Amino acid sequence: MSSTSSTPPVLKTSTFACAWCGLTVSTYAADGTRRNHCPSCLHSQHVLDHVEGGPSDCLGRMSPIAIAVLRTGDWTVVHRCVRCDELTSTPVCTDDNQLVLMRMAVRPLAQPPFPLEAFGTL
Ligand SMILES: [Zn+2]
Ligand SMILES: [Zn+2]
Structure with missing residues (x-):
């Protein structure tokens, strides 16, 4: 091992304010x-367009x-832009709100667009 002191990695401390709830969110x-x-x-x-054109x-x-x-x-969250209707998907982070994630995941099962009774007669 060399004795040269290594410089500490640059800390990414950039943040942004959530457009919905105002929470200050760390970019990393x-x-x-x-x-x-x-x-x-x-x-x-x-802020970043993933779709060409x-x-x-x-x-x-x-x-x-x-x-x-x-x-x-892996789970990804699908977002839709309220302004231009573009769809994006981003990986779920480990500290994402699990209650909100679960609520989104079960929503189509909790509110099916057809009567569930049909399954009883199969
Ligand atoms: Zn928020
Ligand atoms: Zn947009």
Whole structure:
């Protein structure tokens, strides 16, 4: 081992204010992953356009509308921009509000668009 003192890694301390609940959110989660949505209410802001040709940086509020499960088993949150209707999906962070996540995941099961009684006659 060399005795040269290593410089400490630059701390990413940038934050943003949640567009929905006003919470001050750190741009990086505790494990170093980049986050773009509020861990409390899961709302986001449309600042990076992921779709080619789409209107970029419209700064509209992005509402969490659904949970998607990747092939790896990881959960992602699907956001829709209230201003330009663009859809994005971002990985769930470990400190995201699990109650809100679960509520979104079970919503289609709790409110099916067809009568559940039909399953009883199968
Ligand atoms: Zn929030
Ligand atoms: Zn937008």
